[in-house]
Amino acid sequence: DTGVSQDPRHKITKRGQNVTFRCDPISEHNRLYWYRQTLGQGPEFLTYFQNEAQLEKSRLLSDRFSAERPKGSFSTLEIQRTEQGDSAMYLCASSSSEEETQYFGPGTRLLVL
């Protein structure tokens, strides 16, 4: 399977715990995006990488959130001191500079109790 993959697919955690999600983009894609989606809403942009450089961050990305793409391949999104309001689907997408279509992974569904 050469699509975008995300791990884990589901995560249940207690408020105050830290969680980390991983995204593996399509191998030749240099652009990687993170989005968050709550029930009944469209996805909202969180952050964007071109290769290993984080070029844009949304105001939604509080200081409890950090994202990395250390070698320009996979990316991680960490949430520290989780809150119930962080419960959502976290989606990763990738694209290439030559093709504008963004391809999405299956998402990680986070539930904070």
Place this chain on the structure above:
Amino acid sequence: KQEVTQIPAALSVPEGENLVLNCSFTDSAIYNLQWFRQDPGKGLTSLLLIQSSQREQTSGRLNASLDKSSGRSTLYIAASQPGDSATYLCAVPSNTGKLIFGQGTTLQVKP
């Protein structure tokens, strides 16, 4: 600030009907528009991408149109089937490439 709106939020039709989903955007300075499908609890599947220079894009029973000047796009689904039941999202890119999504239209096609 770009805003994307989709109407209606939900739609239920009998199998076999042709239907139109609507998407509107406030800033007409876009370079493309993308339609996605999302099944419950799943990620997004890209359906069609229309470049700003195009007026229509077709894939099988799906036809998407784009009218930049009026800030509108439509997704036409011909001969709907129960398997078409899903949420349909439209999105436009900012100048940095991030996508700005509408709220989606949840479609139910009844057998």
